[in-house]
Amino acid sequence: MQIAITLSDNKGLESTLSPIFGRCPFFMFIDPETKEFIIEENASQSASGGAGIQAAQQIIDKKAAAVISGRLGPKAHSVLLAASIPAFKSEGGSVEETLEAYKQKKLTSLIEPNADAHSGERNA
Amino acid sequence: MIITVASGKGGTGKTTIATNLARTIAQKGEGENQHPIWLIDCDVEEPNSALFIHPVFEEEKNVERLFPIVDQDACIGCGKCVDVCAYNALALVADKILFFKELCHYCGSCALSCPEDAIQEKAETIGVLQRGKSDALNFAHGTLEIGFSSATPVIRDLKKWIIADDTPNGDTYILDASPGTACPVVESLKGADFALLVTEPTPFGLHDLALVWELIDKEFQIPTGIVINKSGRGDEIIENFSTEKDVPILMRIPLSRDIAEAYSKGDLLVDAYPQYKDAFIDLYKKIEEITSERQREQ
Numbered sequence: 001m002q003i004a005i006t007l008s009d010n011k012g013l014e015s016t017l018s019p020i021f022g023r024c025p026f027f028m029f030i031d032p033e034t035k036e037f038i039i040e041e042n043a044s045q046s047a048s049g050g051a052g053i054q055a056a057q058q059i060i061d062k063k064a065a066a067v068i069s070g071r072l073g074p075k076a077h078s079v080l081l082a083a084s085i086p087a088f089k090s091e092g093g094s095v096e097e098t099l100e101a102y103k104q105k106k107l108t109s110l111i112e113p114n115a116d117a118h119s120g121e122r123n124a
Numbered sequence: 125m126i127i128t129v130a131s132g133k134g135g136t137g138k139t140t141i142a143t144n145l146a147r148t149i150a151q152k153g154e155g156e157n158q159h160p161i162w163l164i165d166c167d168v169e170e171p172n173s174a175l176f177i178h179p180v181f182e183e184e185k186n187v188e189r190l191f192p193i194v195d196q197d198a199c200i201g202c203g204k205c206v207d208v209c210a211y212n213a214l215a216l217v218a219d220k221i222l223f224f225k226e227l228c229h230y231c232g233s234c235a236l237s238c239p240e241d242a243i244q245e246k247a248e249t250i251g252v253l254q255r256g257k258s259d260a261l262n263f264a265h266g267t268l269e270i271g272f273s274s275a276t277p278v279i280r281d282l283k284k285w286i287i288a289d290d291t292p293n294g295d296t297y298i299l300d301a302s303p304g305t306a307c308p309v310v311e312s313l314k315g316a317d318f319a320l321l322v323t324e325p326t327p328f329g330l331h332d333l334a335l336v337w338e339l340i341d342k343e344f345q346i347p348t349g350i351v352i353n354k355s356g357r358g359d360e361i362i363e364n365f366s367t368e369k370d371v372p373i374l375m376r377i378p379l380s381r382d383i384a385e386a387y388s389k390g391d392l393l394v395d396a397y398p399q400y401k402d403a404f405i406d407l408y409k410k411i412e413e414i415t416s417e418r419q420r421e422q
Binding site for chain 2: 053056075078079084
């Protein structure tokens with residue numbers, strides 16, 4: 001089982017979690033137990049519109065079981081919801097810390113979107 | 125002749141210039157069997173010229189575009205429509221298509237790409253156009269419907285409705301554009317013979333004037349002139365720009381409480397202070413001279 005984490009940089013397990021979803025630079029797909037991972041560029045980070053939707057599509061196509069990010073806008077949220085992929089909020093920090101918090105079920109579940117549409121454009 | 129009034133920055137006085145210019149030249153030629161004078165408010169997100177012109181509308185027309193409707197039972201979940209959508213308006217989730225209408229640019233690619241004919245298209249009204257008269261002045265504007273975000277197609281249809289392709293040279297169209305330099309402004313500048321840039325003598329006014337000038341210089345290369353509104357303090361920064369870019373300053377309207385009060389009551393400047401009529405007639409003459417000079421050069 002792999003989960004997706006939004007990243008600000010590409011430094012393997014030393015990478016920093018990205019607070020934004022649709023326009024984050026990288027996605028990590030990682031097995032929380034074995035810590036086997038791959039990092040992919042977010043293909044829609046500079047899309048003129050609909051970045052959140054396509055980012056969610058990328059995660060769905062990878063068959064990730066969950067998503068961890070800082071913020072999630074309404075459109076990306078509805079796509080992940082339709083795919084029954086749960087999303088969790090992390091305040092930031094390293095991949096290791098985030099994974100640990102995820103395994104101990106300390107992350108807040110994003111049952112509702114917690115960002116406005118287009119907020120990633122301003123805060124990228 | 126098509127004159128587009130633009131500014132970059134909002135609130136500099138585009139509508140003041142467009143409405144007063146249109147009213148003045150329509151009044152001047154009244155009874156002289158002149159070619160029609162049109163004022164077209166292209167700021168379809170917030171059209172406000174009508175508040176000053178008080179037109180009587182005679183005709184109305186809907187702006188329609190085709191949006192996709194996916195038959196989820198016929199859909200095989202191949203994802204071709206998602207791949208071809210340039211605007212990321214579609215997603216494929218659990219063999220179902222999710223559609224985000226606000227991102228759709230109604231290009232029809234999804235319906236064309238569907239191997240199962242599972243996508244039908246349905247016309248929806250995205251805006252309404254109106255045209256009519258106010259004394260000797262012809263007037264038209266468009267209004268983007270609530271819930272739709274793309275102003276450009278409404279402006280495109282508005283211009284097509286009013287400005288006939290075989291326009292005789294004598295007809296005059298004054299287009300009041302929206303602020304900014306994005307697609308709606310580009311659409312309002314397409315086909316224009318002259319760009320009239322309204323600015324205010326502030327760093328913000330100058331900054332956005334430079335942006336809209338750059339757009340015109342790069343994409344249109346049409347004759348351009350500047351109007352300084354709220355003039356009187358700090359005009360030098362606009363004068364320097366005018367000299368540097370060789371764009372003439374054609375008119376100045378002083379910063380005045382009286383003018384602002386007339387505006388706030390919905391009065392036209394030339395109605396409240398008729399002495400400004402000559403200034404607007406002079407402005408129009410200068411625009412005519414500059415455009416005909418350019419035509420001779422070509």
